[in-house]
Amino acid sequence: MGTPAPRPDVRLDDGPMQSVTCTACAAQVLARKSSWDQTSVQWTEQALAACNERRQTLPPQERPNRNAFLGCSALKESIREAAVRGSLEIQDQDPLKTNPEGHQ
Amino acid sequence: MTEDTAVRRIEVDAAPTRFARGWHCLGLERDLSDGKPHQINAFGQKLVVFAGEDGAVNVLDAYCRHMGGDLSQGTVKGNEIACPFHDWRWGGDGRCKQIPYARRVPLRARTAAWPTMIQDGMVFVWNDPEGNPPPADVTIPRIPQVDSDRWTDWLWYETVIEGANCREIVDNVVDMAHFFYIHYSFPTYFKNVFEGTSAYQYMNGTGREDIRAARGGSSPVVLGTTSVAAYHGPSFMIDEVTYHYEDMDVDTILINCHYPIDSNSFVLQYGIIVEKKEGVSDDEAEQLAATTGKFIKYGFEQDVAIWKSKTKIDNPLLCEEDGPVYQLRRWYEQFYVDAAEVTPEMTDRFEFEIDTTRPNEAWRTEVEANLAARAATS
Structure with missing residues (x-):
């Protein structure tokens, strides 16, 4: 075909995606946080199939873009916990501005 | 040189040699189905879009397979587009339906017809460089509004x-x-x-x-x-x-x-x-x-x-x-x-x-x- 392979994100040179396991369904994803409020999540077909929230069927919306899966709250929490524990590295060295235990 | 002093080079890969596979909107049905042929230059080709008496919106290669006339300069007659050069009549399925001055239409009188879809007032055409029809699960969401x-x-x-x-x-x-x-x-x-x-x-x-x-x-x-x-x-x-x-x-x-x-x-x-x-x-x-x-x-x-x-x-x-x-x-x-x-x-x-x-x-x-x-x- 001669189509060049997609290139990896240059930012991964400074810090790669790391594995995170969801505490709710054990789905494994790759995640990266450049700061407390930035998150990248790479799912796989397997992880998506394991996700409980993904399987929940919501009433269909009549708006064209509102039927998409927004994301998993349990996974979001798992990624945050991994960051607080230190098992998921945060690129930015700034300390967490709020008390993680008190943050909802 | 260290990474801090090396000049970063901009890299430019070869431009794509084909056009994207997928549904492409060509415009509004109300504009394209007025009974006139419309020339659309797309995917490196010249296309003709027309709607006949049956209301179906069709997309064909614009060049007549007879002597190369430009169908987008022709006339819609019935459900067919008539070539301005010799009046050959082409249907939305890409087949030549009639040659008014000929006893019969020759074999192989078939031109390229593109899959179309009308949805929410818009005309879509399916482009696939491999020539396959649109898979049923590749859709555009409805806009009921x-x-x-x-x-x-x-x-x-x-x-x-x-x-x-x-x-x-x-x-x-x-x-x-x-x-x-x-x-x-x-x-x-x-x-x-x-x-x-x-x-x-x-x-x-x-x-x-x-x-x-x-x-x-x-x-x-x-x-x-x-x-x-x-x-x-x-x-x-x-x-x-x-x-x-x-x-x-x-x-x-x-x-x-x-x-x-x-x-x-x-x-x-x-x-x-x-x-x-x-x-x-x-x-x-x-x-x-x-x-x-x-x-x-x-x-x-x-x-x-x-x-x-x-x-x-x-x-x-x-x-x-x-x-x-x-x-x-x-x-x-x-x-x-x-x-x-x-x-x-x-x-x-x-x-x-x-x-x-x-x-x-x-x-x-x-x-x-x-x-x-x-x-x-x-």
Whole structure:
């Protein structure tokens, strides 16, 4: 075909995606946080199939873009916990501005 | 040389040699099904779009297989398009139906017919370099609001962009910062999700006081916007934007779509419908649609100015406050390879939420500086 392979994100040179396991369904994803409020999540077909929230069927919306899966709250929490524990590295060295235990 | 002193080289890969696989919107049914042939230059070819007496909208290769006449200069007769050269009649299925001066139609009198779809007032054509029909699961979401009396009719715009490949416009879906610098908006929340053939952008923004002041400030104050935009396939974006005013919210649905003319030009189209809220008259809703259209047109002109002078760059240098440019391009690549070559990494779900803290600090400072500069000169 001669189509060049997609290139990896240059930012991964400074810090790669790391594995995170969801505490709710054990789905494994790759995640990266450049700061407390930035998150990248790479799912796989397997992880998506394991996700409980993904399987929940919501009433269909009549708006064209509102039927998409927004994301998993349990996974979001798992990624945050991994960051607080230190098992998921945060690129930015700034300390967490709020008390993680008190943050909802 | 260390990494700090080495000059970073811009890398430019070969331009794609084919056009994207997928549904492409060619325009509104009301414009294309007027009983006249319409010439559409797309995918490096000349096409003719016409609707016959049966109302079906057809897309054929424009060149007559007889002696090469241009069918888009011909006439619709019954359900067929008649060539202006010798009156050969071609049906929407690509077959020659009749040659008025011949006893019979020769064998092999068949031209290229493109799969079409009419949905929500728009005409779509399926492009596939491999020549396969559209898979049943590759669809464009319905927009039921189009048929509702509570929404305005399509306001539709078309513009030809010369000197740029259509992939430039697709990059916008992840480019948060350009919305501040090019489009005078102020994103406060920004998240992308790519999955399958769709690429979503969730963006909330606040009003720009400096821009409003510069415009004279007579229009109603937009406090902010909530937007959910998504590409469904390579070229068709639906953007649901809610404008938050002081006294109410106004919902709009925007279309931002394109089709390639060739590798260095494309046709950009955009459409708008606006909800007629209680307390908003039909005239006011139409007016709002027109104003929004003007603003979007201005925004695209700003984009075009950048595209025309920029270089293609396949190794963009990104900061952590930029969006997922590489992952978007990886997603977009699926439309340029054979269907069998699409890999999971192109279609697997990927989420990217930007931390807007630092951008918002910088932009607030800039807005205040603009306001102060304006106050000092007035």
